[in-house]
Amino acid sequence: MVPASFWEHEPVRRALTERHLGRVIRxxxxHPYHGRVALPQTVVAGWLGITQAQLSRVENGPPLVHLDRLSHWAQLLRIPPRFLWFSLPGRSNEVAQHAALPVHQAGMTTPPALTDADVAASEQGGGTTDRRQFHALAALAGIAATGCLDLLAGPHDAxxxxxxEQVRYASxxxxxxxxxxxxxxxxxxCGLAIRVHAQLSDWAAKATCSRDVGEALQATLADLAIETAWLTIDANRRPEARAYLNEAVARARFADDPRMEVRAFAYLALLTCRDRPGEALHAAEAALRSSAGWGTPRLATLLHLRSASTYATLNDMSGFHRAMSKAQREFERGTSESDxxxxxxxxxxxxxxxxxxxxLALGRPERAADAFRNITENPSPVLRRNQxxxxxxxxxxxYRQGNLDEAxxxxxxxxxxxxxxxxxxVSLHLAQIRSSLGQxxxxxxxTRKFVEAYDQAVHG
Incomplete structure (x- = not known):
């Protein structure tokens, strides 16, 4: 969460005094709190659920007057109510308060988890339990405010x-x-995303729509497949991710959406880097080719990083250095409003x-440790999980260096x-470190102190 002094910054105070939420967003x-480079419009637009072009119009156009949008965006940005010129609607429980957190607060707050009863119900299937699952999901993910619950109804109600409009809801x-x-x-x-993906895919396959709507729907389902794939990767369920990414590539091509296709290739390169490095390299190269002419420096940075990781897995030191140099050059070109x-x-x-x-993959733990120390000594307030x-x-x-006490x-x-x-x-890797240090x-x-503390924290 941003500090209280954030809202006292003169440009922010002036925009609030002018009662112009678009200028507040700009x-x-x-704000200097975010560093020397402003947050891109594309990132903030993603928080608000609109496009970059729409956010540009909001920032530079007349003041917003629709109370529902004013309230929703003010809550997304966590603007203290005392600075607002309108009243926020009452929120009935803490889950709702946590649901609207923007990306820059990742890791700072943890909404309540689903109860065991909710999880058990979601695993049983059936009309009543499906509704329980999806209402639990709505509470957890903030979906109730989007109007999407109708899309998640039972199959006979869809x-x-x-x-x-329904495609926008799905998006x-x-x-x-x-x-x-x-x-x-x-x-x-992860499990909830898998079930939502299955239900929306089934619903879309049986419904009818116009050609334009069909292309937009394919792009949205590709986006959902990519998000589901990422959740399976981060939940350490990697084997399940491939089918979603293959589906995303196909749907992106159906929709003639090269941006979605490139995203899918980028995640495919991440997924296959360790086990199928040759395939990972092809995926990164395919993404670079597909993005030629419209890709931004940040996108090229990511794709070259994917290649660098793959070259390291292949023990190709020269290839690794070439790809890292390209990534660094692209990164130094800065951000773009089109990111x-x-x-x-x-x-x-x-x-x-x-x-x-x-x-680490190249067997150089001392160089790896230097890189990781650079991160821990210069922490990012935005990407807590990556930190x-x-x-x-x-x-x-x-540990690989033999510095057991530092580890x-x-x-x-x-x-x-x-x-x-x-x-x-993260949990699996830390468990592996505990096993290594417990020898x-x-x-x-x-090491004994850590092992004891780890076992107490995990097993009670």
């Missing part, structure tokens, strides 16, 4: 003719999954993180945060 994006649902992922992590959302929202995580810290992972992920990697790199101290410092980061990848023949006072 002042928010350009509309048989699809219009553009909003994908956005809410992203926001919920930023707040609560993949473990709680796709999902690129918000491509930061200087991410480049260092990928470099560290590559050096924790790379801190776990630092503990691993230190134990680093891992110990993460224990208070692990409960707030619902990521199967009696390499025991030290620091």
């Amino acid at each position: 002042a928010y994006r350009c 509309a048989r003719s699809i219009g553009m 909003s649902l994908v956005d809410e999954f992203r926001r919920a992922d930023a707040a609560v992590g993949a473990n709680q959302l 796709m929202p999902f690129l918000h995580f491509v930061t200087a810290q991410e480049i260092k993180g990928i470099e560290g992972l590559a050096y 924790i992920y790379y801190s776990v990697q630092l503990a691993d790199a230190a 134990a101290h680093t891992a110990m410092s993460l224990l208070p945060d692990i409960g707030q980061v619902s990521s199967g990848r 009696p023949q390499r025991s030290t006072a620091a």
